[in-house]
Amino acid sequence: MAISGVAILEPYCEDDMRLLRKISNSIFRRFNEPLAKADYDDFYSIANETLWKAYNAYNPDMGVSFDGFLRSCLEKKFKSELTRRHRQKRIIDRFAVSLDAVDGDGDDCCLLDFIPSDFDTFEEAVKETDGGGHRDKVRRYIARLSNQQIAILNLLVDGYKPNEIQRMLEMSPKGYAENLYTMRSYENVKILF
Template identity: 45%
Template sequence: MDGKRQQETLDYYCGNNMARLRQIAYPIFTHFGGISAKDYDEFYSEANRTVWSAAASFDDSRGEEFEAFLKSCLSRKFKSLMTSRNRVKRIADRMCLSLDAPVEEEGGATLGDVLLSPFDLETELLIETGAPSGSRMEQYLERLSRKQREIAALLSEGYKPSEIREQLHLSEKEYSNHMAMLRSYENVSVLF
């Protein structure tokens, strides 16, 4: 396609706010489904780029109409765009939670502070150093969250509740909830 004819073709498809290109592109990309109205701009922009590259690579001597060639180019382009958008690595994992996510009921605490974990750094260090383990107190501490172990450690060092709340940045309600877990029968029963 010569330069003048190429410019006329581009004016026809891209002129008047891409009216003709929109008429051709809309049925092609809606055929794939799963596209919301907010994504239409992205597909129309891709159609605009495709019409420019199709006009540059179109060969008049093959006896084919430009519009049929353009439709096949758009179909392939939209199919590859949908494939790349739906790849697993590009889909946001909505079920994944971060341990650094704040917990609303716990004030400034994070999910990692509140969750019970079978891994205990102190126990691992005791095993590494060869210190005896397996006492009832260790079993009791293993059942507690990190924040509850911190409270228990501060209580054993003689801190007052107001000092503990201040040091760990806890509200009275949070502190009382943690203390209730420290005193719960489920946890305390291990000690006897």
């Protein structure tokens, strides 16, 4: 005998939607990626909404049980939601810009040249420490740099801008960025502390 009317929903709604959660959890386990705990509430809400829509769309003449129909509806809805979330991530990633990327204005500057930082290698290099120990640290730091990096350091301390330094030292923006990266690397900077 087929269950009719609202009685078809009763097993899913009893005991704080226990059966609906159980079915949803079995679908979640088959996903290629685990859900974060915060996502479960979102997906349970989707499951509740899908249960009601499945009930309204279900026809016993379809030749499939309501359980099977509901499960297929839930799987489709959950996959659609995951696809939508991944699409949003991809859209956001398209607008991401590397801090080292050279701008297209012809100045051969990158975002790192304009973003203020809490840490300044050169400020740390000249900071006063107890007993004048900073001079030894600065000497050891400078000893680790190449001649070109020392030239860059001197010009930066004198207040020249990156595009001016590149022009004066006849270097490409990429070469300048690589040298600056090496100068600011933890391996070199850790000497200053």
